[in-house]
Structures are given as structure tokens and as C-alpha cells.
Amino acid sequence: MQYFDVEAKMWKPLSSLAPAAEAQECYCAETVGSKLYVTGVVSGVDSIYCCHIERDVWEKHPHSGGIVNNLCIVGDFMYAIRSNNSYYNLNEFPQRYSFSECWWQGFEKASMTGFHVHTNGATVLHSKVFVLYGQALYSSSSGRYMYSAVLYCFDPVRNVWEEKASTFQPHFGSSLFVVNGRIYVAGGYDCINGTRLCGNPASVEVYDVENNKWSVVEQKHIPSNNLGTVEIEGRVYFIINKFPVDSGIRIPPGEVYPVSLDRWENLRNVSYKAALCYVSLKREGLKSE
Numbered sequence: 001m002q003y004f005d006v007e008a009k010m011w012k013p014l015s016s017l018a019p020a021a022e023a024q025e026c027y028c029a030e031t032v033g034s035k036l037y038v039t040g041v042v043s044g045v046d047s048i049y050c051c052h053i054e055r056d057v058w059e060k061h062p063h064s065g066g067i068v069n070n071l072c073i074v075g076d077f078m079y080a081i082r083s084n085n086s087y088y089n090l091n092e093f094p095q096r097y098s099f100s101e102c103w104w105q106g107f108e109k110a111s112m113t114g115f116h117v118h119t120n121g122a123t124v125l126h127s128k129v130f131v132l133y134g135q136a137l138y139s140s141s142s143g144r145y146m147y148s149a150v151l152y153c154f155d156p157v158r159n160v161w162e163e164k165a166s167t168f169q170p171h172f173g174s175s176l177f178v179v180n181g182r183i184y185v186a187g188g189y190d191c192i193n194g195t196r197l198c199g200n201p202a203s204v205e206v207y208d209v210e211n212n213k214w215s216v217v218e219q220k221h222i223p224s225n226n227l228g229t230v231e232i233e234g235r236v237y238f239i240i241n242k243f244p245v246d247s248g249i250r251i252p253p254g255e256v257y258p259v260s261l262d263r264w265e266n267l268r269n270v271s272y273k274a275a276l277c278y279v280s281l282k283r284e285g286l287k288s289e
Contacts, residue, residue: 001013001014001017002014002270003279003281004245004267006248009263009264009266009267010266011266011269011270016056016281017036017051017053017056017279017281022042023038023040023041023042024040024041024042024043024044024273025040025041025273026038026039026040026273026274026275027039027040027067027068027069027083027275028068028069028070028071028242028275028277029071029275029276029277030071030072030073030078030277031053031277031278031279031280032073032078032099034052034053034054035050035051035052035053036050036051036053036277036279037049037050037051037061037071037078038050038051038275039067039068039069039071039080039275040275046063046066046067046068047060047061047063048060048061048063048068048080049061053279053281061097062104063080063095063104066082066083067082067083068080068081068082068083069081069082069083069119069242070119070121070122070131072122072123072124072129073124074124074127074128074129074156075127075156076098076099076100077096077097077098077099077156078096078097078099079094079096079107079122079129079154079156080094080095080096080097081094081119081122081129081131082094082119083119093106093107093108093109094106094107094109095107107154107156107159108154108159108160108161109161110131110133110152110154110161110163111161112133112150115135115136115137115147116135116136116137116138117133117134117135118133118134118135118136118172118173118192119131119132119133119134120132120133120134120149120171120172120173120174120175120176120185120188121174121175121176121177121185121242122176123176123177123178123183124178125178125181125183125209126209127156128153128154128155128156129153129154129156130151130152130153130154130164130176130183130207131151131152131154131176132149132150132151132152132167132171132174132176132185133149133150133151133152134149134170134171134172134173134174134188134192135147135148135149135150135170136170136172136192144193146170146172146190146191146192146199147166147170148166148167148168148169148170148171149166149167149170149171149172149174149185150163150164150165150166150167151163151164151165151166151167151183151207151214152164164207164212165207165212165213165214166214167185167205167214168203168205168214168215168216169190169202169203169205169216170190170191170202171185171188171190171202171205172188172189172190172191172192172197172202173187173188173189173192173197173242174186174187174188174202174242175187175188175239175242175243175244177244179232179233179235180233182206182207182208182209182233183206183207183209184204184205184206184207184217184232185202185204185205185207186202186204186205186230186232186237186239186244187201187202187228187230187239187242187244188201188202188239188242189201189202190202190203203216203217204216204217204219204230204231204232205217206232217230217231217232219231221251221255221257221258221259222236222258222259223258223259223261225261226268227261227264227265227267227268228240228268229261229264231251231259234250234251234252234253235247235249235250235251236249236250236251236259238264238267238268240267240268240270240276241270241272241274241275241276243275243276243277245267245276247264
């Protein structure tokens with residue numbers, strides 16, 4: 001495991017937390033209090049592990065839900081949002097985990113048919129789970145078509161999904177996250193070929209919950225780069241492995257010049273199979289070997 005030293009602008013080994021096992025790939029990570037949950041592939045099996053951070057003790061969580069690329073926390077439950085990179089299987093239900101009861105249970109799934117569905121990302125706002133699905137249609141005779149991504153909202157109280165507005169442009173491999181009470185999609189591309197991302201970098205868009213519509217966010221201060229950098233509400237984020245890293249860079253109102261991205265190149269020097277998250281640690285725990 002590693003942590004990113006913001007002052008030195010480089011990744012360093014994190015000696016205070018040892019990995020649970022040699023994972024071939026990690027999909028996502030989420031912290032809940034003093035626990036760290038990680039999903040990924042261990043010994044060829046899709047798994048979910050939990051680390052008790054203060055004791056550095058790992059345990060495996062039995063889970064039969066397949067590939068989970070997003071974990072969303074709402075109240076006492078952790079919702080495991082699965083990766084959907086094929087026709088939507090109407091016979092399979094997603095699962096959620098109760099922290100107090102220590103069990104998994106299924107919950108309703110969004111009904112989508114006719115497209116190849118690709119999970120972009122998931123986030124929580126107003127105690128509801130929002131998931132953005134990229135949509136593509138493949139035809140042997142006329143080729144492939146990319147459609148705007150569609151947003152779905154899950155209400156845990158009623159156990160129902162609601163289809164919301166579609167984005168202005170297609171999104172594949174993007175990240176969905178909340179900034180100042182608003183949902184944004186950033187990163188990724190506007191085209192996909194099977195499972196390979198291609199085409200042009202996808203636009204940054206913001207979702208208006210009250211009016212149920214998306215709008216494109218202009219990137220006025222971000223110079224051309226390959227760091228996954230985006231500008232959102234005067235903040236500079238780096239989208240690394242679908243995780244939005246808040247750089248701490250703030251763009252003053254009225255600024256007309258592009259921001260400097262010098263010395264941030266190392267942030268991208270992390271395996272594409274790694275999962276990123278924020279973890280609160282004591283300063284002595286940052287001592288690297």
C-alpha cells in the first residue's frame with residue numbers, strides 16, 4: 001500500500017497498513033469510520049475485504065455479487081454497485097450490507113434493456129444512491145453507436161429506482177462524485193469498443209437535481225494535459241483510476257490565466273489496477289519504510 005505525499009508530490013510506501021493479500025486488481029475502496037473496505041480480485045476470485053485501520057487487521061467479506069466497482073454508504077447500509085459491461089441481466093439483483101446486523105441482502109435493480117450498459121460511477125446525495133450508466137449499441141451491419149449516459153436514482157426507503165435525465169454527451173469510464181451538494185461526472189471517454197475506452201476525453205457535466213437536467217462545465221483554466229485534470233467550482237481535481245483527487249489548488253474568482261500543474265506528474269504514476277481513497281491516519285503512521 002502507498003500514500004501520496006502532497007508536499008513532496010510523490011507516492012511513498014505506507015508501512016502502517018499491510019495488504020490483506022496479493023490482489024491482482026482492485027476496483028474501489030471506501031472508508032467507514034475506522035474501517036477500510038476494498039473490492040478487487042484475489043486469487044482469481046472477486047472479493048471484498050475490510051481492514052480495521054487502528055488494529056491493522058483484515059477480514060474477508062463473503063459476497064456473491066460479482067465485480068463491484070462502487071461502494072456507497074447510506075445510513076447503516078453499504079450498497080455494492082456492480083460493474084455492468086454487457087446486456088443487463090434482469091435475473092440478478094445487487095446487494096447491500098448491514099453494518100449492525102452483519103449480513104447481505106438483495107435490493108431492487110434498475111430496469112434497462114436494449115443497450116450494452118457500462119457503469120460509470122456511483123455516489124450518494126440526500127441519502128439516495130445515484131448511478132450513471134454509459135450506453136452503447138452494437139450492430140454487425142451498421143457498426144456501433146454511442147448514446148448519452150443515463151442517470152438512475154435509488155431510494156432506499158421505498159426500494160425503488162427512478163430514471164433521471166441523460167447527459168449531453170456519452171460517458172464511459174467516467175467518475176461520478178459530489179462537490180458542494182451537486183453531482184458531477186468527469187474523466188473517461190466518449191466512446192468504447194467492447195471494454196476498451198477510446199475516442200475523445202468526455203466532457204465535465206453537472207446535474208441539477210431540482211430541474212433534473214445536465215449541463216456542460218467549461219474548462220477555462222485547465223491547460224492541455226494527460227493528468228486527468230478538471231476544473232469544478234474553482235477547484236482542481238485529478239481523476240486517477242476513476243477517483244477524484246482534490247489537489248487543494250483553488251482558482252480565484254476572475255482569474256484569466258491557466259493554473260500551473262507543475263510537479264503533479266507523479267500523481268498518475270500508480271498502477272491502473274490500484275484503488276484510491278481517503279483514509280485518516282495518525283501522523284506517525286505515515287512513516288515509510
